[in-house]
Amino acid sequence: MRLPAVTLAILAAITTTAAFANEMERVTPIAHAATQKECGECHMAFQPQLLPAASWGRIMDDLATHFGDNASLDPQAVVDIRAYLTSNAGRLGDGRLTRITEQRWWTREHDFRAHIWSRPDVRSKSNCTACHRDADKGLYEDN
Amino acid sequence: MIPMIRSVALGLVAGLGIGTALAASNASRDGILTGYAAQARAENPSFAGFSADRGRALYLGPHTGGKPETNACAACHTADPKREGRHAITGRAIKPMAVSVNPARFTDDADVEKRFSRDCPNVLGRACTAQEKGDFITFLAGQ
Incomplete structure (x- = not known):
């Protein structure tokens, strides 16, 4: 079966995003x-894998x-936390x-529909x- | 001499099993208050000690000058400091402020300063004075 290149590209993008999720x-x-x-202290501590290193760097630049x-x-806390987040960041x-x-x-x-977020x-x-x-344990597969 | 008498007295009271009335006393917290008292005297020569009543008024507000959604400490920590609070934006639970139900409150000077440095501008639109910090802790140590 031959598919147009653009279809293949779309399929590849969908597959990549799905695998990533x-x-x-x-x-x-x-x-x-x-x-x-x-x-x-103010929100669940998000696991470093949830963002790439560049994003963590931007966050730690402007607390x-x-x-x-x-x-x-x-x-010193900024240095330590930045090092942990960026060295364990997502790919x-x-x-x-x-x-x-x-x-x-x-x-x-x-x-989801907007009303979910205002519950x-x-x-x-x-x-x-x-x-x-169990998100704080790194488990998000329940929903 | 006085600290010795105090620790002996505390030991006796605890030994008798009626230590709960003095549970609010804690060496770290006392040290933090002593530090704020010295600063308050430096800021204002007529400083005459901390006041739980002024602390309560500061806690309950409402104040102007800060962010509208955080016009009092009570906006997040609730009017009853024995209850769990909730972060204004994220909804993250905040442990009670009252020392009687959360004895770890005001026992780490770096944490205490960090919270005042973030929260006072949110509530008052400015930094807190040393007297306000001491009043606040004095109020909650008695709650």
Whole structure:
């Protein structure tokens, strides 16, 4: 069977995104105390694999305006957490985007109607554990 | 001499099994308060000690100058500091502020300073004074 090149390219893109989403269903839990403590204070501490190193670098460059909040840390904590996140970062993803929830694989897996996000037990797209009960252990394959 | 008498007294009280009334006393927390008292005296020569009532007023607000959604400490921590709070944006649970139900509160000076440095601008639109910090801790140590 012969398929036009453009069809093949589309198929390849779909397969890659699907495989990528699959890869994110089970990630390594955080094994760095400072990352767990500091990042986990205001939101679930997201596992480093969920973003590429370039995204983590951008985030750690600007903690004073961290998605509308001041998340400044002492300089040594910034160095340590940056090193952990970037050296354990994901292989793929768009390094220009700092929001996990704007990454292509994420939006593809979370194509819900808007009211889902305003449910009182959800409130925010960053609230992974509202639906993925073991998200803080790196397990996202339940939904 | 005085600390010795105090520790002997505390030991006696604990030995009698009625230590809960003094549970709010903690060497680290006392040290943090002593530090803020010295700063408060330096900032204001007429400083005459911390006040739980002023701390309560600071906690409950409402204040102007900060972000509208965080016009009081109570906006996230709830009006009852014995209850669990909730982050304004992410919905992340925040452990209670009242020392009686969360004895770890105000026992790590770096953590305490980090939280004041982030939260005071959100609530008041400025940094807190040393007196405000001491009033706040004094109020919650009695809750």
